[in-house]
């Protein structure tokens with residue numbers, strides 16, 4: 001059952017229709033589930049009173065002993081848990097199936113402690129430690145202990161952090177340090193790329209601002225692809241809308257950015273996630289490496305946008321019309337893949353019309369249909 005509240009009657013029918021069609025696109029819609037599973041939900045409610053985190057192995061033992069649940073083996077339980085995760089009753093991820101979070105709101109509250117602003121921090125004594133998190137998104141174990149000590153979260157640190165990592169809410173930089181991208185407020189300064197050769201910019205176009213996808217992509221690059229934040233002058237290059245990560249070969253770096261394109265020419269897809277590879281001069285960019293990175297990033301974007309219906313339907317790929325390191329104050333526009341039909345593309349989107357050699361822009365990337 002879904003309930004909603006609206007202050008006026010304006011558009012209420014359209015809103016209901018939209019709500020209904022959105023709900024029906026959920027993967028579990030129309031799926032038949034055993035009635036006995038509802039009893040399992042009561043088991044969760046009962047267990048929840050005693051603890052928030054529960055080991056899978058013990059739950060399995062309990063349900064196998066309880067006859068009327070209709071769960072006969074481990075596979076049955078995994079199916080039921082996956083269903084209850086999708087419907088928001090519990091938090092269960094098959095990748096870390098040994099620990100189940102029984103109380104989703106409690107998990108959300110734990111994350112809320114991390115993303116507090118300084119005005120709402122109750123205990124002012126550790127505010128000096130808070131700056132690294134508040135300004136740079138860097139969360140030390142020390143600070144986490146303080147943020148979580150009041151509400152009993154800290155004793156479940158390992159389970160909570162693991163689930164947050166799995167959901168791309170934070171990235172593990174070391175055993176004692178995490179990166180929480182939504183807290184980062186640093187501005188990018190393009191001069192750090194002055195001595196670099198850069199690829200063209202591959203752009204994934206969106207109708208809406210995909211900030212969550214940007215954050216999750218950065219986290220996924222660190223957690224799953226072995227990339228690490230690049231350090232320049234002793235500071236990690238992670239900024240509010242731009243991140244530079246080192247690729248495993250240690251020569252190529254990946255810049256991931258989110259752009260809000262206000263120009264008239266970008267009206268149909270005003271937002272983009274952009275990828276640019278850079279190396280230190282006189283090194284040259286190896287296009288085999290850029291293609292490999294592109295493949296990895298595309299896989300991740302596909303996974304990350306799965307839950308976004310409109311995004312899946314409308315996403316397009318394009319390239320910036322000029323070949324310069326990111327962030328230089330130089331006008332450039334996005335040419336969509338499907339617009340590149342000729343070898344020489346005449347870009348009249350820029351205020352001074354210019355010719356783009358399509359090969360020079362495309363040579364870094366494999367042709368993709370997205």
Ligand SMILES: [Zn+2]
Pocket residue numbers: 321322332333347348349350354
């Ligand atoms: Zn142009």
